[in-house]
Amino acid sequence: MAGGVPTWEEVARDHGRFLYNVAYRLAGNDSDAQDLVQEALLRVRKGLERYQPGSLEGWLARIVTNVFLDEVRRRRRRPADALPEDPDWVLPPAPAADQVFTGLSDDVQAALASLPEEFRSAVVLCDVADLPYEEIAESLGVPVGTVRSRIHRGRRLLRNALVSTGETA
């Protein structure tokens, strides 16, 4: 890592696992997470020259979240493209008749996927990527007060979703 700025290969090798996890928590499935990661890494490669040494994982989380929100906006503009292929983008994943959810994390992931994207992004940046509110606000281009509200409402919705699946009293 020359001068504190990592190479593209170092980013992919050392932080790919983190990046993929954030992408998966945002997208809700592996196929879309893979697309998000690939697009994010392309943006990383383009933006490395401008990268200011600091929280690299924070920077990566912001990039992949912006890729996610760009994709959400694109699919909203062209809903016919999105819905037949993968309704998970806008609807909570509905389990198939033969699908049995195994483990608590699947239920939490399903509840997370049921959140509106704006709330989901804020919650994932806070609780998965562990970013402070100010960085989340910068990433999403909204005031800190809005971040605070989205995180709180997102968590409340998540809790209600978990209650409805019987995960909590």
Place this chain on the structure above:
Amino acid sequence: MNGRPAPDDRLSAYLDGELNAAERADVDGYLAESPEWRAERDAIAYARDMLRRLPVHEAPPGVWEGVLSPELTRARARRRSRLPRALAAATAAVAVAAVVIASLVIPSPDRVTPRVPALSDSHAVRTSVSDEPVSQLATLSMITPFRR
């Protein structure tokens, strides 16, 4: 409660350590007084903990080879740049077509290439037989550079 705004979304910020000292003291006051707000805090804390305890989701086998493969990366980059390149190609095609059409439609000025030696000879012959002194000088002026 006591005329103060209810903590509401400050509860999450409270749990995340994102409040300043005054805000924190305010929320502490609410929590001490209100069992409802303590229940709300616990509900939010539960959701927060569930998210933070989610395990890292590992990429399925082979994903990294696909994500990082130069072919796929290039293909994605090509897809991203397809529209601008198509626009540039269309613009260039229109420009070329415009030049070609203009060259066909707009008449070019006729080029005149006078056959000076032949005209000069012809004139010299005519003046030599006409006995007209001024015209004879004209022949000389064409052959001999004028000098002061």
